[in-house]
Amino acid sequence: MPDIDPWGDVEVGDYSEKMEKFGIEPIEEIADRLPDHRFIxxxxxxxxxxxxxxxDARDEGNEFAMMTGIMPSGVFHFGHKCVVDQIKLYQEMGAQVTIAAAxxxxxxxxxxxxxxxxxxxxEQYLKNYAALGIDLEEVxxxxxxxxxxxxxxxxxxxGRYLTQNEVEATYGNADPGKISSALTQYADILRPQFKENGGPKPxxxxxxxxxxxHIRLTREVARKYREQDFVKPASTYNKFMRGLQGGKMSSSDPKSxxxxxxxxxxxxxxxxxxKTGGQDSLxxxxxxxxxxxxxxVFELLAFHLIEDDGELQRIREEYASGEMLSGELKQIAKEKIEEFLVEHQRKREEVAPQVEQYIEENFEFDI
Structure with missing residues (x-):
């Protein structure tokens, strides 16, 4: 069985262990070359x-791109927002952005x-993407x-450029539907480099x-493919935001x-x-x-609701010392979430007709 099933319910555990096993490099080594972003x-x-x-391509003024996908799995929540925040990061760097709906x-x-x-x-993704600042006309x-x-x-x-051993070692005994989906994903990842999209680029x-x-096998395909030159795609890795009850955040569990x-x-x-980290008694x-x-609750603040590192550090220190109570931390989060949701939902209502018009003009199906 593979160490990670990209279609399964994944509990990652130790990130450093996965980094060592799969050859993932620490982001700290190149953090000074990246924009100043809270995720970094x-x-x-x-x-x-x-x-x-x-x-290097960015620094030398050459073309570069960013690609991501939307897996329609339920309502759009703060776990999904992590992707949108990174789309905006790369778009602000000047990357050409590609988004595939899976x-x-x-x-x-x-x-x-x-x-x-x-x-x-x-309904759940594009309208929220647009409200969060993604211009669909620009991607x-x-x-x-x-x-x-x-x-x-x-x-x-x-499919010609992968062996049975590579597929089984990576995915296990994946069924035909999953293999077909994986091959489609390789095309999604390499799409920014297709000739009609300007050719090879990081x-x-x-x-x-x-x-x-999927990343590892796409890199193999890019290396071996002979019909066109490809640059092996790069990847960055973000931690999963955990569910509100602890453990995995799941679209099938609204409480999470x-x-x-x-x-x-x-x-x-x-x-x-x-779930809080507070003690049982005062x-x-x-x-x-x-x-x-x-x-x-602190994780929600750190991922999405507090931009200022000084403010977040003050809360961390007061909470860790016992000076701040769990109820006080929750009150901060409730004030922040109200401010965010009121503004976001106003924007979502404002952009909804534009998204519907975009779909009508660009795709041959009704929603």
């Missing part, structure tokens, strides 16, 4: 593979109809099912470590996440019920302080 500063983006060539993969691996997944992509956005004949033909040609794909199997369409009241209720908490690393 706080170790949320913790590793990379091959990012030096990508940064409706074929959802059909093959999640038993969703194409119609169902497309509707979910538009190459497409659905896998409508990527074009050249795209889908190449994905099948890529391309980065920000992922969780669970998606590293705050959706960007949740009401303020529901979001506050979820924060109240979240006296014990004052004496021992909180276990900040196991506090899911």
């Amino acid at each position: 500063r706080r170790g949320i983006v913790f590793g990379h593979r091959g990012l030096d060539d990508f940064l 409706d074929i993969e959802a059909y093959n691996t999640r038993e969703m109809s194409l119609e169902e997944s497309r509707k979910l992509v538009v 190459d956005f497409y659905f896998q099912s409508q990527a074009g004949n050249n795209h889908l033909a190449r994905s099948k040609m890529f 391309t980065v794909v920000p992922v969780g470590v669970d998606q590293d199997p 996440y705050i959706a960007l369409t949740d009401s303020v009241e529901d979001a506050k209720d979820k924060i109240d019920q979240a 006296e014990e908490h004052r004496e021992k302080g909180a276990d900040v690393e196991e506090d899911m």
Whole structure:
């Protein structure tokens, strides 16, 4: 069995162990070449593979690209927002941005109809992407099912450059639907380098470590493919934001996440019920302080709700010392989440007609 199943329910465990096993380099080694971003500063983006060539292209004024995908898995929550924040990071660096909606993969691996997944992509993802500042007119956005004949033909040609041993060692005994989805993903990752998109260029794909199997095999395909030169894609790796109850955040468990369409009241209720690192009694908490690393409310603040490192550090120190109580930490989070959701949902309502018009003008199906 593979060490990580990119289609499974993944509990990563020790990130440093995965880095060593798969040859992922620490992001700290090149952090000074990256923009000043909280994900970099706080170790949320913790590793990379091959990012030096990508940064060299930027520094030398050459073309470079960033690619990511949307897997329609349910409502759009703060775990998904991590991807959008990184899209904006690379777009601000000057990267050409490609976004694939994985409706074929959802059909093959999640038993969703194409119609169902497309509707979910538009309603839950694209409208939130636009509200968060992604201009769809400025990116190459497409659905896998409508990527074009050249795209889908190449994905099948890529199969020639992998061996049975490589596939089994990477994915285990993957069924035909998963292998078909994987080949389509290789075409997605390499799409920015297709001749019709300007040809070879350094391309980065920000992922969780669970998606590293796809990255490794795409790099093999890029190295071996003879019909066109490709630059082996680079990748960055971000930590998973954990669920509000601890453990994995899952779209199938509404208590584990705050959706960007949740009401303020529901979001506050979820924060109240979240797992904290506080001690059982007031006296014990004052004496021992909180276990900040196991506090899911603090993690929400660190990932998304507090930009200023000084403010976050002050909260960390007061909470860890016992000076700040769990209830006080939750109150900070509830105030921050209300401010964010009110503004975001206003923007979402504002951009919704534009997203619907974009789909109508660019795709031949109804939502």
